[in-house]
Amino acid sequence: MTEFAVHHVPTRRRAGRPPQALLSSARITKAALKLVSHHGYKGLTMAALAKSLNVAPSALYNHVSSKQDVLLLVEDHLMGRVEVCAFATEPWDAAVAKWARSYRDVFAAHLPLIPVIALLPVTNAPATVTMYEAVTQGFLAAGWARESIIDAVVALESFIYGSAYDVNAPEDIFDVGSLASEAPDFSAAVAHRGNPDAAAAIPRNDADAAFTLGLQAMIAGLAATAGPRK
Amino acid sequence: MTEFAVHHVPTRRRAGRPPQALLSSARITKAALKLVSHHGYKGLTMAALAKSLNVAPSALYNHVSSKQDVLLLVEDHLMGRVEVCAFATEPWDAAVAKWARSYRDVFAAHLPLIPVIALLPVTNAPATVTMYEAVTQGFLAAGWARESIIDAVVALESFIYGSAYDVNAPEDIFDVGSLASEAPDFSAAVAHRGNPDAAAAIPRNDADAAFTLGLQAMIAGLAATAGPRK
DNA sequence: TAATCTAAATGAACGACATTCATTTAGTGA
DNA sequence: TCACTAAATGAATGTCGTTCATTTAGATTA
Structure with missing residues (x-):
């Protein structure tokens, strides 16, 4: 990448404590929630969370002690x-x-x-x-x-x-597939779930x-x- | 255990299909259950499962398509x-x-x-x-x-x-800790859970x-x- | 004011873990 | 007999959470 170009390049922060704290429990919680709403819980990784906060992954551990801790923050917010x-x-x-x-x-x-x-x-x-x-x-x-x-x-x-x-649960969670013959009453109950008439x-x-x-x-x-x- | 060596040397199996199949869904299920009962679900890894069956981890994938599949086998057994x-x-x-x-x-x-x-x-x-x-x-x-x-x-x-x-859930799941003053009724209900008298x-x-x-x-x-x- | 302590960042590295792939060997069906 | 498939090995990969040495800045204390 370019280092100190004229146009605002995403300035690489150098190591060391920044003048203004970048992270806080509240900011981490907010970022985690946004990440989850966009990419689901599989998208909620410590790396992705750090990236969305423009910070190194290890920086998160100054504010939370584990990923479980992040989940707890989100849980309480919800x-x-x-x-x-x-x-x-x-x-x-x-x-x-x-x-x-x-x-x-x-x-x-x-x-x-x-x-x-x-x-x-x-x-x-x-x-x-x-x-x-x-x-x-x-x-x-x-x-x-x-x-x-x-x-x-x-x-x-x-x-x-x-x-x-x-x-x-998926709609077809009770699809018995090839086992239907062995569970006739259950299959019928599933087929008629919610309405007494035929399908x-x-x-x-x-x-x-x-x-x-x-x-x-x-x-x-x-x-x-x-x-x-x- | 021992093959036909005098001293039970863990005979290294060479690559290739063995004369007798070593794995099956039933054997995998049984081994997974034993693993879980001894070491819990954190001990149920594909590597540990393979080891307990004296097999390479990749061999499992000839019989199940994923770890989820193993869990499904165990679930149905239970x-x-x-x-x-x-x-x-x-x-x-x-x-x-x-x-x-x-x-x-x-x-x-x-x-x-x-x-x-x-x-x-x-x-x-x-x-x-x-x-x-x-x-x-x-x-x-x-x-x-x-x-x-x-x-x-x-x-x-x-x-x-x-x-x-x-x-x-742990016994102390409803311990409010320092937040007790902000939730007096809840704290009291927790303290008296199950018996009307004092503790x-x-x-x-x-x-x-x-x-x-x-x-x-x-x-x-x-x-x-x-x-x-x- | 200077020295020390602590807070908060970087970046490199580690250790699990699930999974894939090329390869090897042994049965099976045409 | 020959191709095909089943079932194993072993090396390699990529993701992820987490740790640690290091750096810098603010806070505290002598």
Whole structure:
């Protein structure tokens, strides 16, 4: 490349601490999110992240201790997009439904984060804690006993994570192929999923149908089993 | 082990097709399972798998097309361990509960397979298809309408996958650390999870409690919403 | 003010790991 | 008998996360 040409060549920065810090947790998070939205999680590599920030890969390690750490930053940022406002305005069951759906929608677009959320402590994840606080308050306001809330929330979250995967399942996930003859009842159930008639080709979002069914069932069941005494 | 040398010298095999095939899908599956049970999924590398089969890594690619393929083999094998026998002998809700619990237990020990199960078509996964057939028959026998079964099973599976993650969550996953002051209600709910008294230190499996609660809720809810007309 | 410490960058290097390819050898079918 | 295919070896490749010595600049302290 040209070194010190007249036209603004991407000036090669020399080694050493720059006058102005180039990186920060916030900048790394933002760049990671942009990278993911453009190229998916396979495009989120430490090298690509560094490049998008115009920095050497090793520079990232002054601000995060590992790639997992980057994922945690992204996860916590996304938790802020989960809608909890309904807990302040709507009845418990409607609020839970709204919260659960937005939760699922956010992470259906970020599947690789699910192991991170499900397995890492919430310490140092402020947005995540804020989300849980709002949900807890919603349960308390509806009359739930303190000791039952976390179990109920965990049960709901388990369903939400699994449903986020299901959103990304291919349409033909239940195609039995050559094994059809050995699973006639299952094949028939798959063929008639959602409509009793013969294959009438009704447009239908299978993942949404299963999610709605399961969510309604769990909300009703939780209210009956562990909800507030009437 | 020893060929026909007196002292078991690891006889170096020369290149070329051996008189007896060394590999097969079944042998690869078995070796992968043994590797995983001894060293976990981080120990399941193509190199380690090849070594455990006393073969060069590249030899594996004559039998599987990728590591994903190996995971699929393992997944289908494990599906055979999911208990479906209760569908033939017990009432629907008890059978579903038994099936769900064994399903969760099997894959809680094999978390990295969950994306594989949740996202890959069941074609060429005979044990998986067999499992679904038994479950479908159980629903039909209980009077479920053909068109509702798959949605209900998918909803249950979503909950099961999420619950499998929860089994592996660390105890302190809800430790808010320094953020406690900003989430008082949530912190209190975490502290009193499972028992109304002050921290009485009752021995308790949190993951099991949440699973049982959610499972009962969903089973009851599904029966009421989409189950057979009485 | 000078010396020291720490923060934040570069760039080279490393070690896993999955995968590919040329090559070799042994059965199989025409 | 001859071509073809199946199944192995071994070398090589490319991607990726991570580490480390080094450099520079700001912050702290004597």
